[in-house]
Amino acid sequence: MTIREILIHPDDRLRTIAQPVTFPLSDATRQIITDMADTMYDAPGVGLAAPQIGVSLQIAVTDTLWRSDEVRHDPDRPGGTRDLKVWLNPEFLWHSDGQETWEEGCLSVPETYGDVTRPAAVRLRWHDVEGKPHEHDFEGFDAVALQHEFDHLNGKLFIDYLSPLKRNMITKKMKKLFK
Numbered sequence: 001m002t003i004r005e006i007l008i009h010p011d012d013r014l015r016t017i018a019q020p021v022t023f024p025l026s027d028a029t030r031q032i033i034t035d036m037a038d039t040m041y042d043a044p045g046v047g048l049a050a051p052q053i054g055v056s057l058q059i060a061v062t063d064t065l066w067r068s069d070e071v072r073h074d075p076d077r078p079g080g081t082r083d084l085k086v087w088l089n090p091e092f093l094w095h096s097d098g099q100e101t102w103e104e105g106c107l108s109v110p111e112t113y114g115d116v117t118r119p120a121a122v123r124l125r126w127h128d129v130e131g132k133p134h135e136h137d138f139e140g141f142d143a144v145a146l147q148h149e150f151d152h153l154n155g156k157l158f159i160d161y162l163s164p165l166k167r168n169m170i171t172k173k174m175k176k177l178f179k
């Protein structure tokens with residue numbers, strides 16, 4: 001099991017635009033995906049995007065079931081309760097007009113939360129690890145988590161949606177705590 005270092009804001013590598021992966025996946029890319037899952041569960045978090053470990057590829061992993069405290073704090077972590085998803089080269093085909101506000105946090109902005117308003121529902125196209133394309137609609141927490149993760153692939157963080165004043169305060173806090 002390899003736990004990778006999670007980059008903390010402000011770090012220029014969190015602001016780079018990630019490149020698409022090519023199929024068939026190389027062994028190196030498959031290893032990155034495995035490491036990302038290990039790193040996400042270890043953190044623990046409900047999602048992790050490749051730029052957060054300094055890899056500029058369009059890869060994200062999520063486990064929105066992991067959000068449940070009951071599951072997260074289970075010392076046995078039974079495999080059946082996990083719901084690991086791997087998203088490659090994701091793109092949104094549609095966003096709903098209706099919006100929802102959720103409190104978001106991020107492994108790259110530790111111990112910090114903020115209300116972010118986003119489209120309540122999305123239609124996503126992505127590829128699986130075999131290179132097969134998929135399309136599906138998502139709403140609720142899944143829609144929020146996916147929009148948050150895929151923002152990372154475009155060099156964007158949830159704090160970009162907050163007021164400049166709040167964002168500057170958070171940046172100062174991160175520099176103080178983690179530099």
Ligand SMILES: [Zn+2]
Pocket residue numbers: 105106107108148149152
């Ligand atoms: Zn994040």
